[in-house]
Amino acid sequence: MSGQEFAGLSCLVLGAGGFIGTNLCRALLAHGARVQGYGRSQPFPEALAGVHWTRGNFAEHEDLARIVEGNDYVFHLIGGSLPETSNKNPAANISANILSSVNLLEVCRQCGVRRVLFVSSGGTVYGITGSAPTPETAPTEPISAYGINKLTIEKYLSLYRYLHRLDYAVLRLANPYGPFQTAHRRQGVVAALVQKALVGEPVEIWGDGTVTRDFLHVQDVVEAMLAVLRYDGPERVFNVGSGIGRSVNDIVADLEGLLGRDLAKTFRGGRRADVPVNVLDVALIQRETGWSPRIPWLDGLCDTMRWMAQQP
Amino acid sequence: MSGQEFAGLSCLVLGAGGFIGTNLCRALLAHGARVQGYGRSQPFPEALAGVHWTRGNFAEHEDLARIVEGNDYVFHLIGGSLPETSNKNPAANISANILSSVNLLEVCRQCGVRRVLFVSSGGTVYGITGSAPTPETAPTEPISAYGINKLTIEKYLSLYRYLHRLDYAVLRLANPYGPFQTAHRRQGVVAALVQKALVGEPVEIWGDGTVTRDFLHVQDVVEAMLAVLRYDGPERVFNVGSGIGRSVNDIVADLEGLLGRDLAKTFRGGRRADVPVNVLDVALIQRETGWSPRIPWLDGLCDTMRWMAQQP
Numbered sequence: 200m201s202g203q204e205f206a207g208l209s210c211l212v213l214g215a216g217g218f219i220g221t222n223l224c225r226a227l228l229a230h231g232a233r234v235q236g237y238g239r240s241q242p243f244p245e246a247l248a249g250v251h252w253t254r255g256n257f258a259e260h261e262d263l264a265r266i267v268e269g270n271d272y273v274f275h276l277i278g279g280s281l282p283e284t285s286n287k288n289p290a291a292n293i294s295a296n297i298l299s300s301v302n303l304l305e306v307c308r309q310c311g312v313r314r315v316l317f318v319s320s321g322g323t324v325y326g327i328t329g330s331a332p333t334p335e336t337a338p339t340e341p342i343s344a345y346g347i348n349k350l351t352i353e354k355y356l357s358l359y360r361y362l363h364r365l366d367y368a369v370l371r372l373a374n375p376y377g378p379f380q381t382a383h384r385r386q387g388v389v390a391a392l393v394q395k396a397l398v399g400e401p402v403e404i405w406g407d408g409t410v411t412r413d414f415l416h417v418q419d420v421v422e423a424m425l426a427v428l429r430y431d432g433p434e435r436v437f438n439v440g441s442g443i444g445r446s447v448n449d450i451v452a453d454l455e456g457l458l459g460r461d462l463a464k465t466f467r468g469g470r471r472a473d474v475p476v477n478v479l480d481v482a483l484i485q486r487e488t489g490w491s492p493r494i495p496w497l498d499g500l501c502d503t504m505r506w507m508a509q510q511p
Numbered sequence: 512m513s514g515q516e517f518a519g520l521s522c523l524v525l526g527a528g529g530f531i532g533t534n535l536c537r538a539l540l541a542h543g544a545r546v547q548g549y550g551r552s553q554p555f556p557e558a559l560a561g562v563h564w565t566r567g568n569f570a571e572h573e574d575l576a577r578i579v580e581g582n583d584y585v586f587h588l589i590g591g592s593l594p595e596t597s598n599k600n601p602a603a604n605i606s607a608n609i610l611s612s613v614n615l616l617e618v619c620r621q622c623g624v625r626r627v628l629f630v631s632s633g634g635t636v637y638g639i640t641g642s643a644p645t646p647e648t649a650p651t652e653p654i655s656a657y658g659i660n661k662l663t664i665e666k667y668l669s670l671y672r673y674l675h676r677l678d679y680a681v682l683r684l685a686n687p688y689g690p691f692q693t694a695h696r697r698q699g700v701v702a703a704l705v706q707k708a709l710v711g712e713p714v715e716i717w718g719d720g721t722v723t724r725d726f727l728h729v730q731d732v733v734e735a736m737l738a739v740l741r742y743d744g745p746e747r748v749f750n751v752g753s754g755i756g757r758s759v760n761d762i763v764a765d766l767e768g769l770l771g772r773d774l775a776k777t778f779r780g781g782r783r784a785d786v787p788v789n790v791l792d793v794a795l796i797q798r799e800t801g802w803s804p805r806i807p808w809l810d811g812l813c814d815t816m817r818w819m820a821q822q823p
Contacts, residue, residue, distance in 0.1 A: 289667065290610055293605065293606075293609050293613060297605050297663075298602055301602045301605060302602055336650075340666070340669060341669075341670065342673050343670070347670060350666065351609075351659065354652070354653060354663075355601065355656075355659060358598070358654060358659060361783075362598055362654075362783060471673075471674060
């Protein structure tokens with residue numbers, strides 16, 4: 200892959216300071232794109248060297264035209280609150296999330312953006328599924344306001360394409376993990392477990408540890424986003440995951456194996472917004488774009504430990 | 512059916528002054544329920560004699576507790592703008608519609624409401640369907656903000672049941688017609704055609720007149736709502752329609768047959784928010800509640816003409 204593959208392309212990344220945003224910006228820059236970043240904060244400013252940064256709060260309905268103008272592609276990675284907290288005040292999320300996103304689409308069509316790539320949530324839009332792995336055509340019955348909002352934004356993307364020919368792609372992302380995921384936000388069970396293991400504190404397990412998720416290394420996530428950026432076929436909604444389910448207990452056991460010692464555990468009450476099992480069927484994106492997950496799980500887990508151990 | 516079947520029940524009807532609301536309130540009263548009506552206006556105040564009326568604007572996020580308090584059942588019939596106009600300012604509808612509805616659910620759970628019955632839109636939540644008639648399990652890909660909002664509210668109802676055990680039912684309504692539907696709101700093609708025919712003006716046909724819909728007389732609509740009110744089985748989302756498709760051209764031909772004369776026609780451009788065909792599969796509500804449409808189409812059309820001819 201040429202380091203100048205995306206030379207001449209201007210990409211706007213909304214939520215550029217976050218975990219996925221930081222990784223995505225670096226990959227886009229490495230492929231020669233001009234990258235504009237937008238977000239509330241940059242926890243890792245050095246990692247975003249070369250990104251044209253604009254600070255702002257998406258939820259406050261500010262004038263987005265000034266940041267969208269001149270960009271070919273817009274990556275929308277702003278997720279609002281987490282699934283669990285979203286259920287505490289669903290009304291807040293509607294305004295902060297759906298309304299802001301529709302305002303964004305309005306601006307994108309006015310500015311002639313070529314495509315909006317939206318990071319949706321493969322872990323929440325389906326809800327409690329019958330049988331894993333879940334294909335894109337499964338029923339969508341979220342059990343969190345977070346999931347409803349992601350789904351609603353998907354519907355508005357489809358509407359804007361229908362009404363205004365604004366092209367889009369949706370990536371229904373599994374549970375990403377890896378470098379730049381911090382353990383402080385209660386999102387990212389891998390980061391949380393690794394961090395506790397490294398500092399020698401008991402790892403926290405919600406429920407009985409059988410909650411099962413589809414974990415994908417962020418390098419694979421970013422490759423999937425670039426694959427969809429290159430793609431010009433007919434599909435628009437893609438699951439992005441490993442296709443493999445791992446429980447929290449599995450992760451703890453793997454960490455114990457890597458560290459060569461048992462970890463102390465603290466069990467906490469189960470969370471209402473957590474579906475028991477979420478594993479994605481990723482046949483569609485594989486068939487359509489040729490993308491496949493490449494980082495083996497234990498390699499990815501090692502990489503995450505290494506990165507986290509280097510943080511101050 | 513006893514005239515006192517619902518004696519002792521308190522029902523709140525949001526959107527009570529509208530076409531369906533007016534018919535529903537009358538039916539609930541006739542069955543002995545205590546009926547509280549809420550809405551912006553009462554175009555037919557005499558028709559709502561016996562209804563405890565509260566005037567208010569749902570979109571303005573006022574304090575709903577004062578009207579919800581003390582009611583067993585809440586019928587949510589407020590639809591916001593029409594499919595076509597909803598697409599002109601999608602952002603406006605999100606606030607007026609989704610946010611207000613979530614606020615309503617929050618109040619309903621706090622007030623201990625037994626069930627919320629929500630009138631959704633069988634004509635817009637599915638979008639452009641492959642083959643008619645459409646069952647409840649078909650994909651939902653709306654082509655109007657109106658349809659997206661209805662669908663999103665359905666998801667929030669499901670969430671509130673999951674999180675707070677607030678029971679609900681969704682009626683995905685086909686195209687209702689009949690008494691108290693006025694020709695002024697651009698909703699209700701039957702009312703619009705009948706009104707033009709009666710005053711001797713050319714009937715207006717959007718597109719080429721092949722747009723096909725599932726028309727259901729409002730008396731059948733109301734009977735379906737009462738059937739769902741009585742129902743306590745496991746299903747929660749019901750199509751409510753005739754299961755039969757009729758084009759606008761069919762209706763005009765039937766009107767010409769009833770009137771014994773040809774009608775002058777004005778053809779207007781097709782509307783982007785109109786799906787070509789919408790016919791609902793109503794097997795589920797028939798099987799679960801025993802309800803079936805009873806008013807034959809030509810009888811319903813006659814009844815509509817008679818009612819409209821009597822209006823001042």
